[in-house]
Amino acid sequence: MEVEWSLVWEIFPLSILAALLAGLVCPQVGNFLFLRRTGFYGVALPQFAACGVAFGFAIMPWWVAHVGIGGLDLDTALEDTHAAVNYHMAWAGVFTFGGLGILYLFGQKPGSEAARIAAAFALASAGTILFAHASPTGEIFVHELLRGSILVIGLHEFETLAVAFGFVALAMWWFQRGLLLVSFDPDTARVLGLGVRRYEALLVVLIGLTVTIGSLTVGPVVLFALLVLPPLAASHLARSLRSFRWISSLIGLGSAALGLQLSFAFDLPLGPTIVAGAGILLGLSLLPFLSLGKSRT
Amino acid sequence: MVVKTTRGSAKGILYALLTSLLLASIPLAEVRVVATIPDLADIVREVGGDRVKVTAIAKGTENVHEVRIRPSQIIATDRADLFVQMGLSLEHAWVPGLLTAARNQDVSVGGKGFVNCGEGWEALDVPADASRKRGADLHPNGNPHFNLDPHSGPHMARKILEGLLRVDPDGREYYEANFATYSKALDVALKRWEKQRERLKGHKIVVYHTEFRYLTKFLGLEVLGTIEPKPGVPPTPSHLIKLIESLKDQRGFVIVTAAWSNNRQVAELSRRTSAPVVELPGMVGSAAGVDTWIGSMDVRINKLIAALEKE
Amino acid sequence: MVPQTGSCLLSMTAASFGYGKQEVIGGASIAIEPAEFIAVMGPNGSGKTTLMRGVLGLLEARSGRVDRGDTRLGYVPQRESLDRLYPLTVLEVVRMGAFGRLRHWRTKSRGDENLCLQMLERVGLEGAHSKPFSSLSGGQRQRVLMARALVMQPQLLVLDEPTSGVDQAAAEGIRDLLLSMVREEGLAILLVSHQLEFVRTCASRALWVEGGRVTEKSKESLLQNGSVEALLAAGKKAAKEGIQA
Numbered sequence: 001m002e003v004e005w006s007l008v009w010e011i012f013p014l015s016i017l018a019a020l021l022a023g024l025v026c027p028q029v030g031n032f033l034f035l036r037r038t039g040f041y042g043v044a045l046p047q048f049a050a051c052g053v054a055f056g057f058a059i060m061p062w063w064v065a066h067v068g069i070g071g072l073d074l075d076t077a078l079e080d081t082h083a084a085v086n087y088h089m090a091w092a093g094v095f096t097f098g099g100l101g102i103l104y105l106f107g108q109k110p111g112s113e114a115a116r117i118a119a120a121f122a123l124a125s126a127g128t129i130l131f132a133h134a135s136p137t138g139e140i141f142v143h144e145l146l147r148g149s150i151l152v153i154g155l156h157e158f159e160t161l162a163v164a165f166g167f168v169a170l171a172m173w174w175f176q177r178g179l180l181l182v183s184f185d186p187d188t189a190r191v192l193g194l195g196v197r198r199y200e201a202l203l204v205v206l207i208g209l210t211v212t213i214g215s216l217t218v219g220p221v222v223l224f225a226l227l228v229l230p231p232l233a234a235s236h237l238a239r240s241l242r243s244f245r246w247i248s249s250l251i252g253l254g255s256a257a258l259g260l261q262l263s264f265a266f267d268l269p270l271g272p273t274i275v276a277g278a279g280i281l282l283g284l285s286l287l288p289f290l291s292l293g294k295s296r297t
Numbered sequence: 298m299v300v301k302t303t304r305g306s307a308k309g310i311l312y313a314l315l316t317s318l319l320l321a322s323i324p325l326a327e328v329r330v331v332a333t334i335p336d337l338a339d340i341v342r343e344v345g346g347d348r349v350k351v352t353a354i355a356k357g358t359e360n361v362h363e364v365r366i367r368p369s370q371i372i373a374t375d376r377a378d379l380f381v382q383m384g385l386s387l388e389h390a391w392v393p394g395l396l397t398a399a400r401n402q403d404v405s406v407g408g409k410g411f412v413n414c415g416e417g418w419e420a421l422d423v424p425a426d427a428s429r430k431r432g433a434d435l436h437p438n439g440n441p442h443f444n445l446d447p448h449s450g451p452h453m454a455r456k457i458l459e460g461l462l463r464v465d466p467d468g469r470e471y472y473e474a475n476f477a478t479y480s481k482a483l484d485v486a487l488k489r490w491e492k493q494r495e496r497l498k499g500h501k502i503v504v505y506h507t508e509f510r511y512l513t514k515f516l517g518l519e520v521l522g523t524i525e526p527k528p529g530v531p532p533t534p535s536h537l538i539k540l541i542e543s544l545k546d547q548r549g550f551v552i553v554t555a556a557w558s559n560n561r562q563v564a565e566l567s568r569r570t571s572a573p574v575v576e577l578p579g580m581v582g583s584a585a586g587v588d589t590w591i592g593s594m595d596v597r598i599n600k601l602i603a604a605l606e607k608e
Numbered sequence: 609m610v611p612q613t614g615s616c617l618l619s620m621t622a623a624s625f626g627y628g629k630q631e632v633i634g635g636a637s638i639a640i641e642p643a644e645f646i647a648v649m650g651p652n653g654s655g656k657t658t659l660m661r662g663v664l665g666l667l668e669a670r671s672g673r674v675d676r677g678d679t680r681l682g683y684v685p686q687r688e689s690l691d692r693l694y695p696l697t698v699l700e701v702v703r704m705g706a707f708g709r710l711r712h713w714r715t716k717s718r719g720d721e722n723l724c725l726q727m728l729e730r731v732g733l734e735g736a737h738s739k740p741f742s743s744l745s746g747g748q749r750q751r752v753l754m755a756r757a758l759v760m761q762p763q764l765l766v767l768d769e770p771t772s773g774v775d776q777a778a779a780e781g782i783r784d785l786l787l788s789m790v791r792e793e794g795l796a797i798l799l800v801s802h803q804l805e806f807v808r809t810c811a812s813r814a815l816w817v818e819g820g821r822v823t824e825k826s827k828e829s830l831l832q833n834g835s836v837e838a839l840l841a842a843g844k845k846a847a848k849e850g851i852q853a
Contacts, residue, residue: 007372007375007376008368008372011371011372011375011398011399011400012368012371012398015398034693035691035693035694037691037693133530133531143363149365149366149394151366151367151368151371151398152366152371152391152394152395152397152398153398154394154397154398176715177707177710177714177715178707180704181704181707184690184691184694184696184704185685185689185690185704187661187664187666187683187685187689188683188685188704188756189707190664190665190666191664191665191666191681191682191683191760192705192707192708192760193708194707194708235693235695238695239695239697239738239740240695240696240697240700240738240740241694241695241696241697241700242700243695244695263367263368264368267367267368267369268367268368269365269366269367270368
């Protein structure tokens with residue numbers, strides 16, 4: 001069926017705004033993952049969030065009986081209610097921040113960071129499958145939630161996304177100087193009196209918040225793509241840190257816009273088209289080098 | 298003047314006749330219907346005829362528990378006058394999201410344009426503990442695959458008729474006439490299937506998922522086991538070992554599966570037990586030539602006869 | 609005892625530093641006055657960097673006392689410790705020197721912008737402000753980091769191996785720049801280096817670090833070629849034997 005463009009804004013305002021907001025904000029967080037050479041966090045952390053959601057599903061019968069989810073019975077809690085969404089986000093958050101904490105602690109020991117993240121990803125993936133297996137709704141319902149289809153985003157989810165991503169964007173702007181210096185040259189940051197541990201903790205909170213909320217609203221795959229691909233594309237084009245940040249967010253925004261266009265024009269699921277959009281823009285960012293026949297160092 | 302008037306009256310009568318003929322043959326209203334699965338869409342077409350325009354959400358080849366929503370489907374639901382679902386939690390992973398996104402009060406749960414075919418259907422395998430506290434279960438309200446029950450045609454058609462009458466009462470005569478015609482066709486088909494089942498009674502099968510539970514009951518087939526330990530739960534090693542052990546002494550059975558099942562595990566079981574695999578169409582549109590609900594049931598039963606009579 | 613005067617920028621009294629359970633420097637006593645050029649030397653792994661980190665406050669003293677008063681510190685890290693993946697321009701790097709003075713959300717102020725350009729001119733990189741930092745040569749990057757440290761408006765500048773891996777001409781340029789800062793502005797410099805020739809031509813005194821102990825060497829002793837070179841060579845030999853063992 002062909003999608004009538006006149007209806008798109010009327011019916012999908014939340015989906016469009018959520019996609020554009022994610023496209024704008026995720027790359028700002030992804031910039032730090034990229035520059036700190038921890039891009040793999042972008043893969044591992046959404047998987048932690050997914051594992052948390054699956055775990056939440058698995059223990060939901062016990063939780064409803066002993067703790068309670070907004071006074072809901074189990075059947076209602078398994079539906080798409082505000083309290084249930086908050087419950088899933090809380091578990092996603094616990095696992096994301098827990099994963100970040102573990103990676104940070106192990107990061108103090110010698111060894112390969114990439115191997116640590118790969119191991120964490122493998123464990124979180126296995127955990128997701130096993131917990132989903134034990135879920136009272138079976139795996140399919142868990143997978144459906146983890147897909148986080150932006151097309152069917154509810155008002156409560158959108159409000160949560162808007163508040164969380166708004167906070168992340170504001171914090172990224174407000175603390176940009178400290179976050180940059182602490183990442184680039186932590187010793188000089190200390191000499192200048194910037195609280196390195198405080199800024200590191202802030203960055204962990206911002207990454208964790210983005211991943212937790214993003215995983216359940218836009219979905220882990222879209223989140224990973226928007227965290228990693230725009231900074232990678234921007235690194236090919238930017239000639240300063242300022243332009244890197246702008247280009248990265250513009251590419252994120254462009255990926256979302258292109259994804260929306262592809263989805264509505266060809267009637268395709270929105271999440272994968274945003275990833276495809278980001279991939280197209282990444283490919284385009286390489287064109288100047290192909291035409292010059294050389295790559296920048 | 299008089300002549301003119303007379304000629305004008307004749308023309309008027311002619312126009313009136315033609316118009317009434319056209320009105321009788323071409324339905325005035327177009328009722329926009331969204332059906333969750335192609336089986337329901339086919340029955341809506343049979344009962345609604347030319348007065349309806351139907352969109353099916355799931356494709357015939359898709360796992361109906363797990364459907365990825367596309368923009369056009371949300372728009373179709375937003376514009377729909379009637380939304381028809383199977384219910385019994387068959388589509389519970391994606392229909393709530395679809396209805397929320399579409400924001401169409403008329404077709405929301407409880408709205409006059411919402412048809413839940415599961416309502417009033419006596420489901421098989423309803424869990425004793427409906428609160429789902431006893432572990433994984435994709436079918437918390439009983440087996441929802443009753444579209445695969447040869448008896449379910451009239452029930453689904455009746456539910457759809459009721460829905461159409463609620464949203465388009467002007468088409469009552471038209472819909473009831475179509476319903477009567479379709480009911481006759483269903484009756485003929487049911488008699489045919491009842492006759493065919495005599496050839497299948499007592500034959501043994503193994504299934505992957507429990508989607509064919511109603512069909513196997515109707516046909517009197519003996520189900521030796523399911524590859525999934527519980528609906529929606531992939532097989533565990535111990536379950537597979539137990540299943541293979543239990544099938545050791547069995548002969549002359551076939552493994553029944555659908556396109557969306559994990560057919561690598563089905564193939565492995567087939568290799569270990571030397572039992573042939575027969576893949577049945579899950580829904581209308583799941584294979585070439587499976588275009589109607591009645592036709593899909595014919596294909597299933599004929600395939601089973603061909604496979605089991607060989608054994 | 610550490611000699612102290614009223615103008616002392618930093619005094620360290622019987623201070624010890626280390627990592628985890630391991631003590632690397634023990635009982636170090638140093639006093640740094642304005643316009644002093646102090647070199648920190650010693651064999652590899654002797655604790656020079658640990659001492660430098662103690663001076664900068666990057667490591668807390670485990671015992672003893674370090675008094676920095678209100679002294680403004682400037683720091684020039686080893687350029688190779690900074691990741692070249694960051695797409696920073698020269699000016700963006702130099703601006704970081706002013707980050708300690710700015711309000712949270714700002715990355716620059718008009719006054720500091722002029723200061724950054726002045727400091728770039730001072731280190732001989734006028735007109736290079738928009739160039740990518742990562743595209744510069746080793747010596748040029750070192751100058752950029754010095755300009756950044758100068759933007760901190762320090763009274764005591766600490767440099768970690770500033771001439772390591774740069775060519776002779778660039779090293780001489782850095783030396784001249786450092787000496788002019790000491791002479792013209794009374795800036796105190798603490799410089800960690802392996803390069804005896806470089807230290808010999810500019811340091812007013814030297815601290816010798818070996819076996820966790822910090823001892824003072826006079827300029828005169830640095831001029832006695834044989835003694836320090838022999839010590840460095842002995843340190844290298846000991847380190848080599850340690851690795852072989």
